[in-house]
Amino acid sequence: MRVREGAVLALFLVYAWPFFWQLLTSLKPEAELMVLPPLLPSRLTGEHYRAVLDQSVMLRALGNSFGVGAITTVLALVLGLFGAYGIARYPVPGKGLLLLLIVAGTAFPQIATVSPLYLLMRALDLRDTWLALILANTSFALPLVIWLLTGFLQEIPAQLEEAAAVDGAGRLRAFRWIVLPLLAPGLASAALLTFLFSWNEFLFAYTFTATEASRTVPVALALFPGVFEVPWGDIAAASMLASVPPLVLVIGLQRYLVRGLLSGALRE
Amino acid sequence: MTGGGQVPSLARAQRRARVRGLLLLGPALVTLGALTLYPTIWVCWLSLQRRMPIFGVNRFEGLGNYVFLATDPRFWKATEVTLLFTVTSVALELAGGVLAAVALRGLHAGSRIALSLLLLAWALPSVVTAKLFEWLYHPTAGLINFALGGIALNWLGDPRLALPGLILADVWRTLPFVAVLCYARLLAIPADIYEAAQLDGAGAVATFTRITLPLLGRILMIALLFRTLDALRSFDLMFVLTGGGPAGTTETLTVYAYRSLFQAVQLGLGSAVGVVVFALVMLVAWAYLRALRRQGLAA
Amino acid sequence: MGVLLVALLVVILPGCGRSRESDGPVVLVLKHAKILGPVDPIPRLLAEFEAEHPGVRVKAEVLPWSSDEQRQFLVINLEGGRPGFDVMMLDCIWVPEFAKAGWLLDLTPGVSRDELSAHFPSAVEAGTYRDRIWALPWFMNVGLLYYRADLLARHGFSPPATYAEMLEQIRVIRAAEGNARLAGYLWQGKQYEGLVVNVLEGLWADGTSLLDAEGHLFPDPGRAEQVLRFLRMLIDTGVSPAWVTAADEESTRRPFGNGDAIFLRSWPYAADLFERRESPVRGKVGLAPLPRHVAEWPAPGSTGGAHLAVTRQTRHPVEAMELAHFLTGPRAQRAMTASGATKPTRMALYRDPELVRNSPSLPRIHDLTLAGRSRPVTPYYVIISTTLQPELSAALVKVKSPARSVADARRRVEFFLRDLRE
Numbered sequence A: 001m002r003v004r005e006g007a008v009l010a011l012f013l014v015y016a017w018p019f020f021w022q023l024l025t026s027l028k029p030e031a032e033l034m035v036l037p038p039l040l041p042s043r044l045t046g047e048h049y050r051a052v053l054d055q056s057v058m059l060r061a062l063g064n065s066f067g068v069g070a071i072t073t074v075l076a077l078v079l080g081l082f083g084a085y086g087i088a089r090y091p092v093p094g095k096g097l098l099l100l101l102i103v104a105g106t107a108f109p110q111i112a113t114v115s116p117l118y119l120l121m122r123a124l125d126l127r128d129t130w131l132a133l134i135l136a137n138t139s140f141a142l143p144l145v146i147w148l149l150t151g152f153l154q155e156i157p158a159q160l161e162e163a164a165a166v167d168g169a170g171r172l173r174a175f176r177w178i179v180l181p182l183l184a185p186g187l188a189s190a191a192l193l194t195f196l197f198s199w200n201e202f203l204f205a206y207t208f209t210a211t212e213a214s215r216t217v218p219v220a221l222a223l224f225p226g227v228f229e230v231p232w233g234d235i236a237a238a239s240m241l242a243s244v245p246p247l248v249l250v251i252g253l254q255r256y257l258v259r260g261l262l263s264g265a266l267r268e
Numbered sequence B: 001m002t003g004g005g006q007v008p009s010l011a012r013a014q015r016r017a018r019v020r021g022l023l024l025l026g027p028a029l030v031t032l033g034a035l036t037l038y039p040t041i042w043v044c045w046l047s048l049q050r051r052m053p054i055f056g057v058n059r060f061e062g063l064g065n066y067v068f069l070a071t072d073p074r075f076w077k078a079t080e081v082t083l084l085f086t087v088t089s090v091a092l093e094l095a096g097g098v099l100a101a102v103a104l105r106g107l108h109a110g111s112r113i114a115l116s117l118l119l120l121a122w123a124l125p126s127v128v129t130a131k132l133f134e135w136l137y138h139p140t141a142g143l144i145n146f147a148l149g150g151i152a153l154n155w156l157g158d159p160r161l162a163l164p165g166l167i168l169a170d171v172w173r174t175l176p177f178v179a180v181l182c183y184a185r186l187l188a189i190p191a192d193i194y195e196a197a198q199l200d201g202a203g204a205v206a207t208f209t210r211i212t213l214p215l216l217g218r219i220l221m222i223a224l225l226f227r228t229l230d231a232l233r234s235f236d237l238m239f240v241l242t243g244g245g246p247a248g249t250t251e252t253l254t255v256y257a258y259r260s261l262f263q264a265v266q267l268g269l270g271s272a273v274g275v276v277v278f279a280l281v282m283l284v285a286w287a288y289l290r291a292l293r294r295q296g297l298a299a
Numbered sequence C: 001m002g003v004l005l006v007a008l009l010v011v012i013l014p015g016c017g018r019s020r021e022s023d024g025p026v027v028l029v030l031k032h033a034k035i036l037g038p039v040d041p042i043p044r045l046l047a048e049f050e051a052e053h054p055g056v057r058v059k060a061e062v063l064p065w066s067s068d069e070q071r072q073f074l075v076i077n078l079e080g081g082r083p084g085f086d087v088m089m090l091d092c093i094w095v096p097e098f099a100k101a102g103w104l105l106d107l108t109p110g111v112s113r114d115e116l117s118a119h120f121p122s123a124v125e126a127g128t129y130r131d132r133i134w135a136l137p138w139f140m141n142v143g144l145l146y147y148r149a150d151l152l153a154r155h156g157f158s159p160p161a162t163y164a165e166m167l168e169q170i171r172v173i174r175a176a177e178g179n180a181r182l183a184g185y186l187w188q189g190k191q192y193e194g195l196v197v198n199v200l201e202g203l204w205a206d207g208t209s210l211l212d213a214e215g216h217l218f219p220d221p222g223r224a225e226q227v228l229r230f231l232r233m234l235i236d237t238g239v240s241p242a243w244v245t246a247a248d249e250e251s252t253r254r255p256f257g258n259g260d261a262i263f264l265r266s267w268p269y270a271a272d273l274f275e276r277r278e279s280p281v282r283g284k285v286g287l288a289p290l291p292r293h294v295a296e297w298p299a300p301g302s303t304g305g306a307h308l309a310v311t312r313q314t315r316h317p318v319e320a321m322e323l324a325h326f327l328t329g330p331r332a333q334r335a336m337t338a339s340g341a342t343k344p345t346r347m348a349l350y351r352d353p354e355l356v357r358n359s360p361s362l363p364r365i366h367d368l369t370l371a372g373r374s375r376p377v378t379p380y381y382v383i384i385s386t387t388l389q390p391e392l393s394a395a396l397v398k399v400k401s402p403a404r405s406v407a408d409a410r411r412r413v414e415f416f417l418r419d420l421r422e
Helices: A002-027 A047-054 A056-089 A095-105 A110-123 A130-155 A159-166 A171-200 A203-208 A217-222 A232-252 A254-266 B002-046 B064-070 B073-105 B111-123 B126-136 B143-147 B162-187 B191-199 B204-233 B236-241 B253-262 B267-294 C002-016 C042-052 C067-079 C092-100 C113-117 C121-126 C149-154 C163-177 C193-205 C221-236 C242-246 C249-257 C269-274 C317-327 C330-339 C347-351 C353-358 C362-370 C381-396 C402-417
Strands: B049-052 B057-060 C026-032 C056-062 C087-091 C136-142 C144-148 C183-186 C261-266 C285-288 C302-310
Touching: A002 A047, A002 A232, A002 B073, A002 B111, A002 B126, A002 B162, A047 A056, A047 A232, A056 A095, A056 A130, A056 A171, A056 A217, A056 A232, A056 B002, A095 A130, A095 B002, A110 A130, A110 A203, A110 B002, A110 B253, A110 B267, A130 A171, A130 A203, A130 B002, A159 A171, A171 A232, A171 A254, A203 A217, A217 A232, A217 B126, A232 A254, A232 B111, A232 B126, A254 B111, A254 B162, B002 B049, B002 B267, B049 B267, B064 B267, B073 B111, B073 B162, B073 B204, B073 B253, B073 C402, B111 B162, B126 B143, B126 B162, B126 B236, B162 B204, B162 B236, B191 B204, B204 B267, B236 B253, B253 B267, C026 C042, C026 C317, C042 C056, C042 C317, C042 C330, C056 C317, C067 C087, C067 C092, C087 C092, C087 C317, C092 C121, C092 C302, C092 C381, C121 C136, C121 C302, C136 C317, C136 C330, C136 C362, C144 C149, C144 C269, C149 C163, C149 C285, C163 C183, C163 C261, C183 C249, C193 C221, C193 C302, C193 C381, C221 C242, C221 C381, C221 C402, C242 C249, C249 C261, C249 C269, C261 C269, C269 C285, C285 C362, C302 C317, C330 C347, C330 C353, C347 C353, C347 C362, C353 C362, C381 C402
Parallel strands: C026 C056, C026 C087, C183 C261
Antiparallel strands: B049 B057, C087 C302, C136 C302, C144 C261, C144 C285
8 A cells, every 4th residue: 555655654744844944944044034945943032922912903803813712602692502503493484495595605716795894884984993803703703503403403302302201390490400411522523614714814803904903813914014025934833823723723623613614515 | 154154264363373483584574675686777778877885986887897707808807817716715615525424424532622623723703714824825934935945925916825724724724614514414324324334345535425425415516516606705705815916916896896895985896796706606506596496406 | 700801891991092181380292203213312412402491392103113103093093082192293295285285383473585585496496385383304315316427437428318318328337347236227116106106206207297286296297197107217228236126225225325227216325325425436436316217407406305284282382382383493403403414494404514515415415406496285195195006006016008097096085085186
């Protein structure tokens, strides 16, 4: 199976090397950045990270991204859970069509909704605020969450709750003690995906933010200041910082992430 | 008495259940209505206007914007770039993803690491990926030119190389999605099928084409749908990596719409292009689902 | 748990909106881009202003580096109605646009004719819209030709008066020097405002203009195509290296400053950088007006620079206007020229003995600026320019023919500006 080994090696190279290179760039002294060869630096330096963290923009952006991401996730989960439960367990009129429309909502191109949302944010005087981003992110996170959670709920047989009802437990208690624990992995997947998409979101953030008061990490990275030449080392350091949450999510929570991806895909 | 007395209460219970369901669904529907449905209708309305917020221009135009687009070379060029980008990118992702999944399947150790690396590439913000590739593509200090033997190709500045460079970056970023899907599916295939094939004397290629691919069929169709819709809507990568340049060779419809909206401050025209993207995406989704339904693969 | 959630939202949501303004001494906020140069002159100047105006404090906030981002920041905040700053630095091409949008305070009552006459006329013109003054000139720029005086002297050449002369000089010098790295003529061809400026100067040299009296684009399309063809020819014949199509100010200044080019079209800021102690071209650089196409037709350099304006919604209009006057006054402009890389808009300062001693090219720059011409002063300049940039770039990199680029550009600008005349 030499071919397979070769393919795997190629895969590792193609997917590991770019990260490693960016990491290396962020630790290379400024003077050695623009010269190739040598590939490896003569020494490692923290000057780029220091430069990035000294200017408060990146730190502030990290805070903004965390805040917006966390609140979006909570909002989308709460609204989505109620909505998914309503669709999955109750005879809502037109539920098939409704679900289809909601799922279609995940396919809406952001570029189409950005101009009316821009006018809306302007009218509500919400530009350069967290709330603008939270609302914009929810617009595409919520359909996704409803879709995922409906699917997960449909996997949990309704008879469990009915059995609990027979035993005298109310609907709410049945939900709390029976459904919720079973739903927990699904909730985790939905939460992770929502946070990830919110963290990575660029178009709305670029349009609705103006200052570091609300600027998120992707926008701060895209607008990275350079006085004369492009500061590749600093940008690499900032990129590393911007990649930390996705990295944590992928490594620690791989299982839930994959599960979320798969269930979203296996369901149409 | 018993039969007749039960029916009204059953109907009432049904109604109560329906109302409860709607109440639970209500907040989500209201939110979606305000943030997704309303803007969608509004953008269609905007596309029929002449709107320049800075100068307070706000006038109904009818189909003027669409008439302009119909004979606008930049619009057609953007459409061409979008379609080229989508088709090439998706084809490469699917092929690459399947091969990656097959390669990973045989691994016993290290599959966890490989999967993590792949997922990380997919999970990164596209701006990070854009900056990563911008650095890799640097004419003199970039790793790619170095690996090619020191040739000073101007990847992002040469009109012939910019689009391939963009597609490469996008494939790198999205291939993991397909790979993970296929890998999960492959894991579910019992090993005895492969053993049986091996006993029958099938070679690697035959095993691949006769067994692996058909079993992956459904998941590949789904991946195709997702990835096509995503590629059509793609914005972040090209905007940050090349800005649509040089000279519009990487300007997709989304970038064109954005520039019209916020650079030229033409909210009407930009909305019209946005509506076109929307229609394109919906059309592809609908055509695709219909084809699936015909093949009996849909639920 | 639900109660906790609601409580959380109630606490966070108000914080998501705008912060309130606090009372106290008059605090002015000045937004400006980083001033190039070894020392930042702004803090000291602001301290002087505060000393002269007790009870007034000025907070200076730096704008993003890139011009596009500065504009986007200003537009988003000014459109929102509550900008949070009082005095701002504007690129001169934004002034009519911002004035028409109603974001600027009319400064005409506080400015006298005498005061205005101290500045370059083109600078004053750039800050004027509908005969009212909306912004005060702060610092000045003009497009000019840098040349290697040593190389030209070696062959008995004086600075070229026409492009034909320049091309000939390049041919001779390159043949004689035998240095493959020596480029002929460097200019800015990247897809950005600098490209429009370069093409604009080409149009003027060719006897035509960007807009006609009614504001229509390319009144003489044939000439416009000719200009583009000429620029392409420069690249095709190797007079300019291929990378100029992606070059901006800094990526052209550095090679010239390293001695790798004979001619450079750029702005005055580079003059002092070339004369720095460690510069390889120290003492070898001369300044000249841009070459002409035809000896009889003038080829003015494009003027540019920055102005200071006051927001219309400022809560302290009197103090804000005083700050603008102070920073554009003779003392402040003198300090900025001495410590920075900016050139003043006040003509008298160019003959100031101390300034000239530190920067001997000042008188020369003064004459060149006086002969310069401002870009079209119209509120729609940015729209026109951003529409032009991709078309011009497409013509330069040969994605489109010059004829198509010019035609497409005209069509788009016509569509955007139809019946929106001044």
